Amino acid sequence: MKPIVVIGLLGTTLDSSKFGPSRWRKWRPTVGLCQHEDLPIDRFVLLHGGQHDRLADYVARDIVAVSPATKVEQCRLDFTDPWEFEEVYGKLLDFARGYPFDPEAEDYLIHITTGTHVAQICLFLLTEARFLPGRLLQTSPSHDGKANPKGQWTAIDLDLSRYDGIATRFAAEASESTSFLKSGIETRAPVFNRLIDEIEQVAIRSRAPLLLMGPTGAGKSRLARLIYQLKRHKHQVSGPFVEVNCATLRGDGAMSALFGHRKGAFTGAAADRPGLLRSADGGMLFLDEIGELGLDEQAMILRAIEDKRFLPVGADREVESAFQLIAGTNRDLMTAVAAGRFREDLFARLNLWTFALPGLAERREDIEPNIAYELDAFARGEGSRVTFNQEARQAYLAFALSPRAPWPGNFRDLGASLTRMATLAPRGRIDLACVEREIARLKHLWRGAAPAPASDGLDRLLAPAALAEIDPFDRIQLAEVVRVCHDSHSLSEAGRRLFAVSLARRTSGNDADRLRKYLARFGLDWRTVSAR
Structure with missing residues (x-):
């Protein structure tokens, strides 16, 4: 186990007591924390103000009395106003930045039971932001009704991914x-x-x-x-x-x-x-x-x-x-x-x-789910549900997914098309005749519209700014390289296909390495371009 280091503020109320034997019957969070056999504390960094030096010395001696193996490290932090958030946070942040933390060698627990509520909040925030690289430590009196000066302790890890229930909710x-x-x-x-x-x-x-x-x-x-x-x-x-x-x-x-x-x-x-x-x-x-x-x-x-x-x-x-x-x-x-x-x-x-955002012609696989969305929107707006019969649906999808439909207006075209069919559908059912009339209408509306350009796929791999820096000549070459990579099962196979002539003439040493270096010129790698 790594050595355990506790960082906490002196509790000017909770940690104080009469100077006599009766103090051992009282729960004092800082002293009680060091009495737990299941929490061996190697070092206790005790933060306190100068006006409480005497109490800090007294508490430190009691810690050593109950846990001789615990080294107490007193650190003076003077707050002009311990309830002024900006001052308290700033001074605790300065402490955190200046302390020689070594998370690889030590485990840190941040005790948030003592101090003003403002100080407790600041310790929480600094731990959450990893300025204090540890877990929160909360202590409380025992709840069994018996006098127990040790009390109870609970460690809280702010890495929420470790809590299955929370991780599931986050997902x-x-x-x-x-x-x-x-x-x-x-x-x-x-x-x-x-x-x-x-x-x-x-x-x-x-x-x-x-x-x-x-x-x-x-x-x-x-x-x-x-x-x-x-x-x-x-x-x-x-x-x-x-x-x-x-x-x-x-x-x-x-x-x-x-x-x-x-x-x-x-x-x-x-x-x-x-x-x-x-x-x-x-x-x-x-x-x-x-x-x-x-x-x-x-x-x-x-x-x-x-x-x-x-x-x-x-x-x-x-x-x-x-x-x-x-x-x-x-x-x-x-x-x-x-x-x-x-x-x-x-x-x-x-x-x-x-x-x-890609246009509709570049994401034709999303046409079918968008048909359902548009018909739902029509039902909400007009108060009547309209559906396709099977033959009409198949005919409309066959046209919508084909190169004959350039969709120059993208989703506006699709939404308008479905609204027209839903409005004209006899008895709330879009039939084949309705679809055929709509296809003819779309062809007429799109007459003269340029067909949707075939995408070379590079816009899916590179940012617009990066694409703008590539000459058209190089873009055509890169698009072909990406296509071959996508159709190959390994970097070596893609290299053999792309450099077949060089391989036959033995003028190429390592085709895979040659391909890797070519892709790197454009900030790409095999895993990215071969993803299916």
Whole structure:
């Protein structure tokens, strides 16, 4: 066993007693703790204020009397006000940072029974944050009704993963959160599911801006609102969700709409206007199509993100607004930066958490579960349940999953299509004739629409910024390498297939190593590109 070290505050009330034999009949947490045969304490770090030196010396002698093997290490911490949180936390933090902890060689127990409630809370927080690398130790008098100076002790490990019941609840809650971000839809696309898992983790743990990229209709707006609802459910935001489509903001009105204005700031400004940023105070601001904002608005948005302050139009005093930002765009902001249409510093600030949502044509396996979701939404909105008959369902899925359906409007197209069929379905049942009319309507609507480009799969492996740095020539080559890796059972097999000519001519030494080095040029490895 490692040596056990207890760190605790002197209890100026609980640890005090009359200086005489009667003290051994009283429960004193610090002394009693050292009397347990099942808790051999090698060292006791006793924290106390200078005004309690005499009591600390007395308690230290009693510890040695009941446990000669325990070394008492007195450490003076003077609090001007032991009930002032900032002071107590700061001084305990200084102690924690300066103490020579060695978790590999010693086990630490943080005694939180003594001291003021403020001190106990601070010890808990410092232990939870691992500034104090140990377990919490709680003691109490015996509950058997008998006088017992030893009392009882319980150690609490804050590594919650060690508690099966809590770990199970955490896993269930994480699954519920992810399902919530997917609107309860049992999506089947592995890439999308991994993406949502990551967004859920970031949404809960970070207040930094999020950038959602993807084509129109991919679900950026709905996902932003779901992220807000998730954070509100977890009490991480209390203000409103404010959404604005930046493509609708033009000219001087853009500044006024975003940042507000003072009465008389310009012709027509008959009253003060708070602006959207001010309205989002304490909540979340979703700037959809942020790439459409002008450079002046972008500069002010950057200041508002970083300093939580901005200047309304016509005002001479700044206002404050603490909001979390989610930005959405269907544009390639890297290209816009290179062309001078988007500020590089704002892009850098937004690019910490960037998520590219795939279009419907790239996740056709999710069409079927989304059909059920859209029909449920129709039933809630219209008050009547509509279903497919089997023949009609098969016919619609066959078309929807085929290359004949480019889905240029993504989930908006799918939702509109199902709404039309549900509305026109005779007696609440979508039949084959209804599906055939809808397919003809979609073909007519999509006439002239460019077919959905075949994805080379690299967007699933590399971030948009990394892809933008790859020349088209290299991208085609890399896509073929990734395809071969995905279809091979081992790195060596993929190497043999890719370098077959070199192997035949004996000009290649180690094909697997050659392939490994090629993938490393793009920050990839075999495990990533071969995942099925």
